[in-house]
Amino acid sequence: xxxxxxxxxxxxxxxxxxxxxxxxxxxxxxxxxxxxxxxxxxxxxxxxxxxxxxxxxxxxxxxxxxxxxxxxxxxxxxxxxxxxxxxxxxxxxxxxxxxxxxxxxxxxxxxxxxxxxxxxxxxxxxxxxxxxxxxxxxxxxxxxxxxxxxxxxxxxxxxxxxxxxxxxxxxxxxxxxxxxxxxxxxxxxxxxxxxxxxxxxxxxxxxxxxxxxxxx
Amino acid sequence: xxxxxxxxxxxxxxxxxxxxxxxxxxxxxxxxxxxxxxxxxxxxxxxxxxxxxxxxxxxxxxxxxxxxxxxxxxxxxxxxxxxxxxxxxxxxxxxxxxxxxxxxxxxxxxxxxxxxxxxxxxxxxxxxxxxxxxxxxxxxxxxxxxxxxxxxxxxxxxxxxxxxxxxxxxxxxxxxxxxxxxxxxxxxxxxxxxxxxxxxxxxxxxxxxxxxxxxx
Amino acid sequence: xxxxxxxxxxxxxxxxxxxxxxxxxxxxxxxxxxxxxxxxxxxxxxxxxxxxxxxxxxxxxxxxxxxxxxxxxxxxxxxxxxxxxxxxxxxxxxxxxxxxxxxxxxxxxxxxxxxxxxxxxxxxxxxxxxxxxxxxxxxxxxxxxxxxxxxxxxxxxxxxxxxxxxxxxxxxxxxxxxxxxxxxxxxxxxxxxxxxxxxxxxxxxxxxxxxxxxxxxxxxxxxxxxxxxxxxxxxxxxxxxxxxxxxxxxxxxxxxxxxxxx
Numbered sequence: 001x002x003x004x005x006x007x008x009x010x011x012x013x014x015x016x017x018x019x020x021x022x023x024x025x026x027x028x029x030x031x032x033x034x035x036x037x038x039x040x041x042x043x044x045x046x047x048x049x050x051x052x053x054x055x056x057x058x059x060x061x062x063x064x065x066x067x068x069x070x071x072x073x074x075x076x077x078x079x080x081x082x083x084x085x086x087x088x089x090x091x092x093x094x095x096x097x098x099x100x101x102x103x104x105x106x107x108x109x110x111x112x113x114x115x116x117x118x119x120x121x122x123x124x125x126x127x128x129x130x131x132x133x134x135x136x137x138x139x140x141x142x143x144x145x146x147x148x149x150x151x152x153x154x155x156x157x158x159x160x161x162x163x164x165x166x167x168x169x170x171x172x173x174x175x176x177x178x179x180x181x182x183x184x185x186x187x188x189x190x191x192x193x194x195x196x197x198x199x200x201x202x203x204x205x206x207x208x209x210x211x212x213x214x215x216x
Numbered sequence: 217x218x219x220x221x222x223x224x225x226x227x228x229x230x231x232x233x234x235x236x237x238x239x240x241x242x243x244x245x246x247x248x249x250x251x252x253x254x255x256x257x258x259x260x261x262x263x264x265x266x267x268x269x270x271x272x273x274x275x276x277x278x279x280x281x282x283x284x285x286x287x288x289x290x291x292x293x294x295x296x297x298x299x300x301x302x303x304x305x306x307x308x309x310x311x312x313x314x315x316x317x318x319x320x321x322x323x324x325x326x327x328x329x330x331x332x333x334x335x336x337x338x339x340x341x342x343x344x345x346x347x348x349x350x351x352x353x354x355x356x357x358x359x360x361x362x363x364x365x366x367x368x369x370x371x372x373x374x375x376x377x378x379x380x381x382x383x384x385x386x387x388x389x390x391x392x393x394x395x396x397x398x399x400x401x402x403x404x405x406x407x408x409x410x411x412x413x414x415x416x417x418x419x420x421x422x423x424x425x426x427x428x429x430x431x432x
Numbered sequence: 433x434x435x436x437x438x439x440x441x442x443x444x445x446x447x448x449x450x451x452x453x454x455x456x457x458x459x460x461x462x463x464x465x466x467x468x469x470x471x472x473x474x475x476x477x478x479x480x481x482x483x484x485x486x487x488x489x490x491x492x493x494x495x496x497x498x499x500x501x502x503x504x505x506x507x508x509x510x511x512x513x514x515x516x517x518x519x520x521x522x523x524x525x526x527x528x529x530x531x532x533x534x535x536x537x538x539x540x541x542x543x544x545x546x547x548x549x550x551x552x553x554x555x556x557x558x559x560x561x562x563x564x565x566x567x568x569x570x571x572x573x574x575x576x577x578x579x580x581x582x583x584x585x586x587x588x589x590x591x592x593x594x595x596x597x598x599x600x601x602x603x604x605x606x607x608x609x610x611x612x613x614x615x616x617x618x619x620x621x622x623x624x625x626x627x628x629x630x631x632x633x634x635x636x637x638x639x640x641x642x643x644x645x646x647x648x649x650x651x652x653x654x655x656x657x658x659x660x661x662x663x664x665x666x667x668x669x670x671x672x673x674x675x676x677x678x679x680x681x682x683x684x685x686x687x688x689x690x691x692x693x694x
Contacts, residue, residue: 028284029298035572068244082245087569090249109557127465148388157394168566178559188552195534249571316589325598385591399599
């Protein structure tokens, strides 16, 4: 019995997690090497057994505060990005992004603030139909993706924004969208069905829409 | 004469070089974002007048000493590199990504949309036989797996998609895959004859969009 | 919202000029709701305090003017006009207790809500696009580490690939008219492939028609296609020196044989 315990202890020490300073270096190296945000789960998988990348990230973030490169959070992933105030130095690097039409921008905003949202709801908010190319373009940019189907008649597909969207606009999560709180407080994110014959209204949708946004 | 000198002086002070700490940040950001090592001359050209990137580089190099990332000289240019002792963390990065073949994509799509589906059914839908390799590859990728046997003569095996499939394609469930009408509405049917007037303006398509809207 | 207020609104010169500017620009609007939002700005009040009745009047006036100037309005503008006319009558008439459905006030409140919501979405889109953006204001690592060769092949496909693949299969039938009907067409490749095998046995002059595969000599369409393919294949084979080809006179049978080896 005692023998076995000892062996276990030895094994334990063999796989002892590296010191935090070392873990910080590892996280730094992995994030530096990647252009895409890396999740904590991926970091854990790559680092030696017993490492705690989440803690290392806290230290690392502090270390890079105010530097020319900063550590940012994108959803449940992390990435190094240059400080926005130095953008002007980088113009050689910047790739001309396709200019988005007003319809595309508004559709994107509606998806971000109302997600998960169906096509019909987007059309209801904008007052015009969503043209075919718009959704296509936003999917291609990997800024939106299909969410869960709505449990309403016809089971329409819904759209939600992606991690790529958060990354592009420098948002930690969809909760950090500018003005989200004010809009919610003003009741402007509720899906309020138009007042029609009382038999037809199905209000059960509101709650679902709201709660799902904050589950993420 | 004196006037001019004064103006010059003013200009001089206007373009005073930023403090060294700030210059260090700039060099840091530029080197980080650049795809190639950057020479001192290039840094000088990009940074505000009067900057001394050579000195900033000395400070920056010291700052990164012993970190997970180091500043190295490559010829007469400079670049960040992950610390050599952490190279083993980078191994997993070396994945060669290949685009899935058209046959495999179509087979996968049919399984996703029609699951559980037998091999014979896949062949009927695709109109060509499905090679063993295709199914094997999809199983190996853990995107499909065997489902329950069909209770029909011969009790053929069926295929279904996996959780890994859903994760990869960013879907909550296979039922969230858009239907044909939705695909068309989103402009994702490539075989569709091109629109009559390929105009820049999205809104021109409204009428067409409208009729489809009500088909849904 | 009294009727007088509205009259004053409509009659003001600046108002009319604004309305005319709108008419010239009618293409610039993204549908009735967008137009209503623009019109509501002329009231110069908080959207929550907007007079829907005045707005309805403005809109109807706009449609009337457009009609006058013989500008063709899309159907949805007219639908909205009809609805606003209905709303206006509800707002002006005392409520009829026996009447079913929502009151004029409820309908007006909903329209005001829609306008406020659309405006709010426009505001936040502007704020969103005004944010620092990746690749414009801040940047990702430019030089992704090139790593040692411990290769593992990973296959990728995007959701778009998947859906387009599926759409390709499912819409094949719909687009039938655009593709050749392969059933009764023999391609040059097929004929060539077949004749290459057969020609080994053709030491003697043989009529080219005897090379038609089984099942291709009955139906005229199939026969035509197979003949043409076989003929083209023969020319191809003659060109490469595999066979010789001859025809006694115009319209007489074309014969081929394997080129003697000597």
